[in-house]
Amino acid sequence: MSLTDKDKAAVKALWAKISKSAxxxxxxxxxxxxxxxxxxxxxxxxxxxxxxGSAPVMKHGKDIMGGVVxxxxxxxxxxxxxxxxxxxxxxxxxxxxxxxxxxAHCIMVSIATKFPAEFSPQAHVALDKxxxxxxxxxxxxxx
Amino acid sequence: xxxxxxxxxxxxxxxxxKINYEVVGPAAISRCLIVYPWTQRYFGGFGxxxxxxxxxDNPKVAAHGLxxxxxxxxxQKNMDNIKATFADLSKLHSEKLLVDPDNFKxxxxxxxxxxxxxxxxxxxxEVHAVFQKFLAVVVASLRKQYY
Numbered sequence: 001m002s003l004t005d006k007d008k009a010a011v012k013a014l015w016a017k018i019s020k021s022a023x024x025x026x027x028x029x030x031x032x033x034x035x036x037x038x039x040x041x042x043x044x045x046x047x048x049x050x051x052x053g054s055a056p057v058m059k060h061g062k063d064i065m066g067g068v069v070x071x072x073x074x075x076x077x078x079x080x081x082x083x084x085x086x087x088x089x090x091x092x093x094x095x096x097x098x099x100x101x102x103x104a105h106c107i108m109v110s111i112a113t114k115f116p117a118e119f120s121p122q123a124h125v126a127l128d129k130x131x132x133x134x135x136x137x138x139x140x141x142x143x
Numbered sequence: 144x145x146x147x148x149x150x151x152x153x154x155x156x157x158x159x160x161k162i163n164y165e166v167v168g169p170a171a172i173s174r175c176l177i178v179y180p181w182t183q184r185y186f187g188g189f190g191x192x193x194x195x196x197x198x199x200d201n202p203k204v205a206a207h208g209l210x211x212x213x214x215x216x217x218x219q220k221n222m223d224n225i226k227a228t229f230a231d232l233s234k235l236h237s238e239k240l241l242v243d244p245d246n247f248k249x250x251x252x253x254x255x256x257x258x259x260x261x262x263x264x265x266x267x268x269e270v271h272a273v274f275q276k277f278l279a280v281v282v283a284s285l286r287k288q289y290y
Contacts (some may be wrong), residue, residue: 003240028268034271052268105252109259109271116260121177122166122195 001129002004008075015072017118018111025110026065027058033106040099055133064103078137090141097142100135107131145280147222159219161263168208173221174253182246211250218281228285231274233288245284251278278280 004010015112018025031052047056054101067085074081108127112119119127166289176183177195189203197206214232221228236242255274259266269272 030267032271035268035273104257108256109266112256112259113263113266116263119260121174121199122242124174125178125195 001132003075003126003129003133011072011130013071014111014118014123014127017113019118021028021089021114022065022069023058023062025061025114026063026068027053027061027108028113029103029110030061030064032109033102034133037099037102040102043093043095043099059123068107068134070079071137075130078124078133079140082134082137083140086138088141088143089138096133097139100131100138104128104131104135105142144222145225146200150269151273151276152222155222155269155277157158157281158258158262158270159216161265164209164212164216167257167261168210168212169205170257171250171254172211173201173204174209178253179246179249181247185240185242185246196253197201207282214264215254218277218284222277225280226287229281229284230288233285236285237289244256244282244289247282247285251282254278 034044034050034057035052041050044050044056044060048054049056051057067082069087071078071082079086108119108124108131111127175184176192176198183192185209186204188210189199189201189207191197192204217228218225235246255271258274261272262270
């Protein structure tokens, strides 16, 4: 399910409307994921807090969205563009790729709460495909 | 046996009292058909599903969205016994409708997004978590009678 030109245009159009809230979306999405899917907490045992809105969650949510921003800029070749991040996740972080789906869902829920009008079904399908391809690129170096 | 806290019960009740069924039901189904087009395989008799606009305007899709949401309301009204409440519905989906149960998650993911859009900032992380739990129980109950 690779990205068509139409998908890429839709992702960029949606991104233009929501990018100013990237940090807030990232913090909200990560916070939501930890609350709604508590098994994801296992990756953050080294944080002083995993509560919604706590400093580590907010900072890390921002970092994650930074990765999404990078991916949007590399949309024409996600595997090449995300190579370093893939190596980080494969060899150092070793996050089970199933969690990428959970994070993607929470990012989309966050966007839906903040931008209900912009997140039309057409924008949704394009973003869903984009995040799925992003996850694949991120898992590229796993094995 | 699913255990529900008081907070979870009141949260689910709250969600169902706040959402507009006529909006959320049709929106969730049409989003599912648009975002996961292979789900259209189950709606051959629904007429024009050719593109997003056609799906959104399709009256049969809208009507079915309401049917699905009424089903979820049934679960909400029988929260302590969703598995038994849905036994017949599960058999229906398995034996008559022949729906691959992996599709249930696709629809509930769209539902979460539609409800999130409806409730906005009120769809906090805690409310979201409870809703996902409720939907997971609904999906498990619908899968139960498959063999």
